[in-house]
Amino acid sequence: KIVFYEDKDFKGKSYDCKGDSVDLQSYIRRCNSLKVEGGWWVLYERSNFTGYQYVIGPGDYNAYHKWMGFNDCVRSCRIIKIRLFNRPNFGGQSIEVTDNMKSVPEQWQRNEVLSCKVLVGPWVFYEHPNFSGRQYLLEKGDYRHHTEWGALRSTVGSIKRVTQ
Incomplete structure (x- = not known):
């Protein structure tokens, strides 16, 4: 699973995601930190698996630059499987x-x-x-x-x- 946080250092509103999501915006407005608790994931800057992509594995990422993100926009995600x-x-x-x-x-x-x-x-x-x-x-x-x-x-x- 992956947990998205709106603010840095795992603070603010969060969303637990257990699988592919075409639109995260209904759960969180932005993503400034996240925790990957299992598997490898592809994060997308835009909904419907489009825009810049970031491949990340298990670990804690306390700010978007830790996963090489350009900004706090993560709008969809997919688990590598x-x-x-x-x-x-x-x-x-x-x-x-x-x-x-x-x-x-x-x-x-x-x-x-x-x-x-x-x-x-x-x-x-x-x-x-x-x-x-x-x-x-x-x-x-x-x-x-x-x-x-x-x-x-x-x-x-x-x-x-x-x-x-």
Whole structure:
């Protein structure tokens, strides 16, 4: 989750956000500080995910210049995420991932990913746990089958989001 504050140093009116928001202006007029309690987020200067973008991770930001903001305008936000499926064409069981996974089998009880939807941000799939083995870069989009991201096998051992 992410908490927006109208004033610096986590003061003034606040808003707790747990997911994507197309218009924050109905909750806060401005944003001078914030706390990211989980995941990586994209903040947008304007509503509907437009304007300048800021990619931020977990931490406390007591003033907008701490996240490299130009001003106190944050009007929409989106959590960086990817959805994995255990069947082709987005079928079967699925899991939404918003942070790095050092070991996919430990967190999802499987290491096969047969399709996925990259909702926000680029991600790297690794063939083995601990970010090792063959690597596959996945950008925003739908991948109906593991061959669409260039893999010969559907084995995914770990996942890392690209933040820089």
